[in-house]
Amino acid sequence: MNTVLLALAVDVVAIVVLACAIYYRRHRRADLMFAYIALNTGIFAVCTLLMAQQAGLALGFGLFGVLSIIRLRSDEISQREVGYYFIALALGLVNALGADSLLVMAGLDLLLLGTMYAADHPALTGRARRRVIVLDVVHEDDTALRADLERRLRAPVRRMVVERVDYVRETMVVDVRYRASDPQGSARPGTAGRPAARPEVLR
Structure with a gap:
């Protein structure tokens, strides 16, 4: 239980950094900020439940595969914002499935957040x-x-x-x-x- 709570705390910090500190500060879309947080939290909860039921990693990655083929059909959603969707999804998976290895989990979170911070930096785009x-x-x-x-x-x-x-x-x-x-x-x-x-x- 303590491991799950720690992983949840790390996940909350990571998604707040992604959705609020990086995305919202640059793009000012509260609706998508909410969507990223909701997606991340939902993925974390589902994967944690699957792990508790010993459903195995295959089912977790199957969930990732199903979600990854969803195409967002809207003129208001750019490919850049779809990228944020996938990073929010990946953070939820990493933090739920990697709860037993804090260093690996934190390292992957930093990698994902650092990549988005640099790739979407105003100096580049x-x-x-x-x-x-x-x-x-x-x-x-x-x-x-x-x-x-x-x-x-x-x-x-x-x-x-x-x-x-x-x-x-x-x-x-x-x-x-x-x-x-x-x-x-x-x-x-x-x-x-x-x-x-x-x-x-x-x-």
Whole structure:
């Protein structure tokens, strides 16, 4: 019992660091912060119960496999945020299954948290932006399209994908990845790299 309580304490500290200190401070989404904490706590509880019933590691990893194939279908969820989901899930598994080895458990927690802290650091991704844009002109040439986008966005375009062209209305929808000229850019906190909910018109 003491081992389980210690593992629970370590897990609570780890998920609070991930969800609150790392994710929420950078992206300001309370709904996903709650989701990460709930997922982590649920995984920890289920795995602890399985271990108590001597269900074995195979069932625990089977649970991980089932959860890992769930695809989150939402324009409001970016691949970055899916990454946080998996780390929250992994922390719950590590702390529940590794309760008998405190050093290994703590070391793996530090590895997972350190990886997310570094990989999602603003120094690496702070200027990355994505926007889905409706242009009021149709460009047949990629060079002209890139030049037009860079003029409108006032930033270098890294990647662009034409999603739709309407020759009747003379409009085109373009998914644009670009690098903002200043670290904050024009985006709200936490929007860097997030899929746009709807196309915006640039004139």
